[in-house]
Amino acid sequence: MDGMDDIISEFLVESYENLDQLDRDLVALEQAPGSRELLASVFRTIHTIKGTSGFLALSKLESVAHVGENLLAKLRDGVMAMDPVTADALLAMVDTIRALLGNLERDGAEGDLDVDPTVAQIKAVLDGTAKAAAAPAAPEPAAEPVVEAPVAVAAPAPAPAKRRRAAKPAAAKAAAPAAVEPVETAHDEVAADHAEDAHEPAPAAAPAAAAAPAVPAPRGGADPDTHRRSAADSSIRVDVDVLDDLMRLTGELVLARNQILQQVGSLTDDLDLTRAAQRLNLIAGELQEGVMKTRMQPIDALWAKLPRVVRDLGATCGRQVRLDMVGRETELDRTLLEAVKDPLTHLVRNAVDHGIEAPADRVAAGKPREGVLRLAARHESGQVVVEVSDDGKGIDPAVIGASAVRKGVVTQAALDRMSPTDVLQLIFAPGFSTAAAVTNVSGRGVGMDVVKTNVEAIGGTIEVESVTGKGTTCRLRIPLTLAIMPALTVTCGGERYAVPQVNLQELVALDVDADPGLVEDVGGAPVYRLRGELLPLVHLSEVMGVRSEAAAGRLTVAVLASEGRRFGLVVDRVLNTEEIVVKALGNQLKSVGLFSGATILGDGAVALILDVQALARRALRSLAAERLDLSGSGQRDGDTTGTGERLLVAGIGGSGEVKRQIAIPLDMVTRLERVPASTVEVVGSREVVQYRGEILPIIRLDRYLGAYADATRTDLEVVVYADQRQGGRSVAIVVEEIVDVVDASTVVHSDIDDHGLLGSAVIGDRVTEMLDVRAAILSADPSFFSHIEADLAADPYASTLTEV
């Protein structure tokens, strides 16, 4: 029933507007009886009302509009000419329609209004019989509505009640003989039936009819509760551009407010001013909310089209589908609504085409013949969550995985490390479509990757969940609005930048002074181990080519996620979070590509908004970072050697062909350094080197493994191993050269074993030995480990070096 009410109230709003226009047009018509344009406009209006009322089964309204339309058609076609009698009849019609609409609005039904007199009057005009009879009676009452009409037009909003009250005495006076209660319930029942053949009593009714309409009209309008706003008064149509402008201005106001608040907060003790600023703060906040509401539309505006889409698709694909919708009233910004239209439609199509099985298959699987497609929308922590779920066959991660590997979307090795949920998300990867056969419905190139791209373009996210045999759910998270967004402000090189909060995962402060091992260097790229996962670090100052002004020894890292990658953005300082209004950059600056726009901060200064996607792409483009990214995503399961996922390959002993390759688990490597051979000192029987205020014991791998050492080198390549669990104590492993960083899962292991080695493998066509790091350290000085056996038992790789 809700839907019906909506339709009726929309109909009411539209009709009231049209009637106001009609009043104006009819009066204008009397001045310019021949105007085709006006006649056409009037005709259209009445035609619309007739059509809609017929559809809504409002028979009285329809009957009045129907005869009116007939009359107007003749006028329009020039068969009849406009004269005062005709005008009266038409105005009477307008008043009757208005009265009927009033009833409809108040009671939800047409009520007991008698429309016959009006119908008869119009018919009389149509038959040409009204002229003589009505002419003498008409002028007086006819003048009233004509005069009144402009009043209603000039001030339609507050006036109706007043106008109707004013009209009542006038009409009562003029139509005294006819102004008997035109209410007869029994008669009313058949009013519609009468309408068609009512022209018989027309001549007799004509004099009364001429006056009668004035009576029903006030009856409809004068009675209603005057505090209740009518449908026409409670809503207006506003140009979207006006709203956009308002939105923009509100954004400016919010900025100005921020500036004032900041100034007041820091500059003055004036209590009144502070109070005024607080009020401004509140009001601006509410205004922003209010204006935002004006742009909000229920998601139903989008969903309304979907039942048809589902029905047609179901028929085409031979599916029986029931569409359930939950949370139709959930509102979001209209621009966003527009933006999710295509992705949502695509998801629905997908669900019907690929998700829900054919009825026979469903029955075979013990499900009801009819599949259920469920759309659900709700607000959740400042976002709108839209779910598209079906109870179909679900998505099998194994099928997705196999298909993804076949299409080269992902490698088998990477796939093996992925959780089933992660595997499902592969359907959003570019170049992926699960449709076994390209159908008319989907698989035409507009894949799920496009859906993902579109959703991400508006700052949203999409994920898919599925239980094989039970169904699939696609979940979209969309921001409420685009115009204002929360952002983190940071500084770098003396300038402030805004980082969209949507990309921000967490903030990490690293005290590198206290623990130099926190940031490790692999292949020239700094990384930080965030809860065991390698996080590539990107120094904003380096990207921007400015000098960092951060305190030395401290790193402030904003952990950002973009396009499924995580990286740490090292900034000078984090300021705060604020709501920013996004401004476009001038054409001259678009080429930089690292900024998605600019904004004006609380103090009036301009700050650039970082484009995190572009930043990630740009900063992580280097090979090392690519590798780290790979290792970061697959750092969990061990493999046959138990050495971890990534291997640092180093060469030792001699040069060229005689060089041996040693692989060291990357997990253990914190930094690669080059130290002058002259800095090596001897303490007792051991070699050590001073390094960043620490004394590192040295393990010369070539000697340890019995390789041929090149003694003439002036610089030593050192692989620094630091164990954070032991307070970052380190050991320096001297190698000849660093060769590469490789993925352990691509390595073939053999069983060849030797002193100090765990095994060997072929890496880059060379046999490479796996170093047993713990054994190497032990060999350098077994006494290091004597007092921490417990630790070593727990972790074979823990190396604790004390009392160097």
Add this chain to the structure above:
Amino acid sequence: MTTTTAVAPSRKAAAAAVPTTQLLTFELADHLYGIEVDQVQEVLRSQKVTRVPLHTDAIAGLINLRGEVVTAIDLRARLSLPARPEGQDAVNIVVRLRGESISLLVDSIADVLEVDDRSFEPVPDTLDGDVRELLRGAYKTQGRLLLALDVDRAVTG
């Protein structure tokens, strides 16, 4: 292309009875430059400029013009002139081009001059190649040469 259209009005004006052009003149490294008055939106004293990294020196940064973010172009850098001495504040001439506001940083504002179009001459050959591109020509005013800036080219590039 754009240059010809920009110049056209003044040529037309030259053909008319009073062949003059109104120019807002300004100083840049002891030279007098001018831009047509109807291109100028407003003149502002020194504003706080937010630098934009990774860009040419000619782009001084962004300024906040009553809530609008406007790109500021340093004409000294654009015209390959030495950098403005420390401590000397620039003046913003905000021009409006194709619906976009752009600020030009100059040393100081001089007068609005009504110049005789007959005193107009193309860019002197002695000028450096790059800079020539950015000038429409020169007006020979009393005692001083007034260089007419081609705003369109000065802001693109």
